[in-house]
Amino acid sequence: MSAPAYRVWAVPGLPEVKAGDDLAKLIATAEPGLVDGDVVLVTSKIVSKAEGRILDAADREAAIDAETVRVVARRGTLRIVENRQGLVMAAAGVDASNTPEGTVLLLPEDPDASARAIRTGLRDALGVDVGVLVTDTFGRPWRTGLTDVAIGAAGVRVLDDLRGGTDAYGNPLSATVVATADELAAAGDLVKGKAAGLPVAVVRGLPHAVGGGEDDTGARAMVRGAADDMFRLGTSEAVREAVTGRRTVRSFTDDPVDPGAVRRAVAAAVTAPAPHHTTPWRFVLLESPKARTELLDAMREKWIADLRADGKSEESIAKRVRRGDVLRNAPYLVVPCLVTDGAHTYGDARRDAAEREMFVVATGAGIQNFLVALAGERLGSAWISSTMFCRDVVRGVLGLPENWDPMGAVAVGRAAEEPRERPPREVADFIEVR
Template identity: 35%
Template sequence: MGFPHITRGQDLGSAICDTIRSNRVELMDGDVLVVTHKVVSIAEDAVREEGQVQVSERAKKIAACNGMDPVKVEVALRDSVEVLRETPVLITRIRSGLITDYSGVDRSNAPPGCLVLLPTDPDQSARRIQERLKQEFNRDVAVIVSDTQGRPWRRGAVNLAIGVSGMSPFTVNAGRTDLYGRTLKSSLVCIADELSSAAELLTGQADEGIPVVLIRGVRVAKGETGASGIIRPMSENLFR
């Protein structure tokens, strides 16, 4: 049985639990569930109806320069807390701290006539799903909320973790030795991003209809940092 179509305001936790049961999946402690942000956002009603958006002159100007839809630009501006660049791509920082293009606003797999935003608090979104899984199945399952993001120095987008609960987003290799016996002084791997990218091989970005992926057999550390801990604070920004 596939995953159901998620509608605005639907109980996503129930949909995930029902799908696990209907497919007779036995969760295990240490499993990691990667959930695409699109179903999270739609379930949380982080959606804007295009016909209800009043477009500002600023949005029209940016859209004309960038060859973008002014409605999308307007929604992106409203959902941002800081505009870092307007052209040739609108780069913003949103409430969760993420820096992304057009505030992550997207039409793909959105309800007709709507734009989907990123969740307001992706870590909290992941936490709610994780707690629901614990309640329903009594298993310690980590949850990652993922989104596809571009990278400034490389072509092609990859899936990244924007929300994490039940695990540390990092693997710390400092103190281990390499093949030649040298001790690693500093090696911090963002395993949450790696697992998100691996999950995208199944979730895809088009009509795959697989918004939830179960990953098993990967060792992750416990932690309460959340994906917010992945984002560099502005004091560590190397380009400002």
């Protein structure tokens, strides 16, 4: 039995492609010897040219803006973005090379449709059943250098799912899905080159990679969905999204909360600035239903007593108490506390009050860190001030030291519904410049 092998070669003789050209006819003329099972690799630049995706653009940045759906990461002028085709790549795939000065090339509007059209055209011209890939050049996270990948596909099994099988030693394969289309694209790039003027290549000898019908999912099937993308944002963008995307959640699912995620959020909280090199934050984690119920029941009794002392009606009291359901319905509670160890005493009421305010501000900064870190863990939260109104009760139920001041309670869990949009705020309304 001979060892597996395949051939790959570049197709010479293609003319300069212009808008309106029939790529299938040009390829069939340059490479009439195509056979069933071949895979034809077509550089996206000539597809874009044939489809008229050339744009007059003295300002390439404006063209990138127009093609961008979401900024993933930014460093200086370099942007990694998600473009209209759902691809995450540098500059949205807008290319100013191999095109006349003052113009840019946009990616094909629908690369899978482009690949299908070329495949159909080759079948009509030559009577062959081939696979077609539209390829483009990508950088990759954690790796230096560029390679070609498939952005459009027709008649190619783009992914080879080996899950459920075994390796040579009989070990089960549980996570192995091979990006066959990208491997083919990279093989073709070795013979096409970046500056050789050879935009088409052919791979022969891998007929198992060619298929149609229900298997013809297109290259779109290779784009990882947001729910499975662990690296959806760059560092600064992830921080910004966690800050601006955080909302107060008032309805939670019953899904359990990972205690490790809460502890990672506490680790972020205690990096906040604090006066005199102190550490004024303490976080009491109520992980058992019993602890949460005992605390909330005691707080409710105190609250009802206070409202009755204020002369509120029983109907009004019941309505107000129901507002505490946010804490009661959450699967996890955290009580952040202020500890003023290390505070200076001046013997002057004004200065002593300012000293305490510094510690309160530092605690608030720590709690904000905590809330943002929870958002980064994809956990919803609601910071409720109720424990501040019955600190003695909270300390008694939880067995806290007298110098721990509860600063509200944070409900934590998975949001049961999308939070309401935050009303727009004009930044200029919050700024004074001197």
